[in-house]
Amino acid sequence: MMDIKKVFVADAVDSACVELLKKFSIQVTCKYKLPKDQLKAEIATYDALIVRSDTKVTADVIEAGKNLKVIGRAGAGVDNIDINAATAKNILVLNTPGGNAISACELTCSLITTLARNVVPAAASLKAGRWDRKLYSGHELYGKTLGILGLGRIGKEVALRMQSWGMRTIGFDPIVPAEEAKKFNVQALELEQIWPQVDYITVHTPLIPATRNLINESVFKKCKKGVKIVNVARGGIINETDLLQALRSGQCGGAALDVFEEEPPTKPITLELIQHEKVVATPHLGASTAEAQIRVAVEISEQIIALTGKSSEYTTYPGVVNHSVLEKIRK
Known part of the structure; x- marks a missing residue:
């Protein structure tokens, strides 16, 4: 067990x-949004550091935390x-998965349904004084195929909800066995099998070397013309260029983005x-x-x-993210 007496919330x-x-x-x-030099000076005597997205816990920050035993991220990603x-x-590094x-x-x-019915541009058009019913005619989700990349907690919940709209759900996850995916009605396939079938793609993976630019020019070319894509995971999984x-050419029929390669x-x-x-864009x-x-907050x-x-x-x-440290502690 760890002797944790002092926690710094950044x-x-x-x-x-x-x-x-x-x-x-x-x-x-609690001291929020400190410049890096101030943060390094502050944390020298603390046993644990809690952050969300704003604070970048770089190697030099970690080096300054002479007594640090735990870094906790009140959120899922730890990039x-x-x-x-x-x-x-x-x-030890912790998150709240x-x-x-x-x-x-x-x-x-919400973003999938918004894309299907052109809600955002139609609403903007009406507020601008126009009545563009025909211009913003959409499509039903019923009978369409949703490709879910990442079948963890979020991907599973998305599948269950979109199935109630009548969508067929297929997906990919190198960790989740096909038998487990089948339990929540997702057909597990390889990526190359997914691309030609999907009407919508949603990504729910961490940003790691294997997933950076996972959705790129090559992928768009393998998809149906007009495929729509949603990213509420991490910027960088979809190559923005x-x-x-693909949007300019019409190969991609719409995108809903909550995250970006650079934020803001x-x-x-x-x-x-x-x-x-x-594009429907929201600020993370x-x-x-x-x-x-x-x-x-409670989980961390x-x-x-x-x-x-x-x-x-x-x-x-x-x-726990780095299990090797946990094993050393237990010994």
Whole structure:
């Protein structure tokens, strides 16, 4: 068990996180959006660091945390944390893999239906004083095929909801066995089998070397003309330059993007993509619900408490990312 007495919270999390930690006599300091030099100076004496998306926990930040035992991400992705640097210093990295699953799933489903019925451009047209009924005629989702890339918590929930719309669901996940996918009515296929069949693609994978630019020019060429795509996972999984070209040519019939290669976006290609008439763009809202914010805040604090061994109620830490460190701790 870990001796965790002081926790530094670098990004805004729900107050439930701080309250729960304090309940177990853990000292908590909250200072948000600090410049890197200030953050490095602050964390030298803390046992644990909690972040969300804003703070980049780079190797030099980790080096400055002389007493750090745990870095906790109140959210699913950990691409803002240098996992290798943390592992090299035997610092445990945690996330909250299920905390925002329902919120991300619901946004995904909303974006799929929005694309199908041209809701955003039609609403903008009407607000501008036009009555463009014929221009914004859409398509039913019933009978269409949805390709789900990543069949974890979010992908599974998306499948179950879109099946109720009458969609056929196929998917790919190198970790989830085909037998498991079949239990929630998803036919597991290889990527090359998926591309020619899908009317819609939604991605629910982490951003790792294997998934960067997973959706690219080559993929679009293998899909049906007019395929639509949704990304509520991570920017960089879809090659933005290739997506823009596919939209221009009509090979891609529409895209709904909640995440981008750079956030906030400043690159000309990304800005042009956001402005495209067939793109629905939102500013990384996947986990932005009151329920998800409370859930991830509580889950990260529960895991830190579990690591101390001070609680009979909180005894598990399902969000461990670098299991090799956990094994060393247990020894």
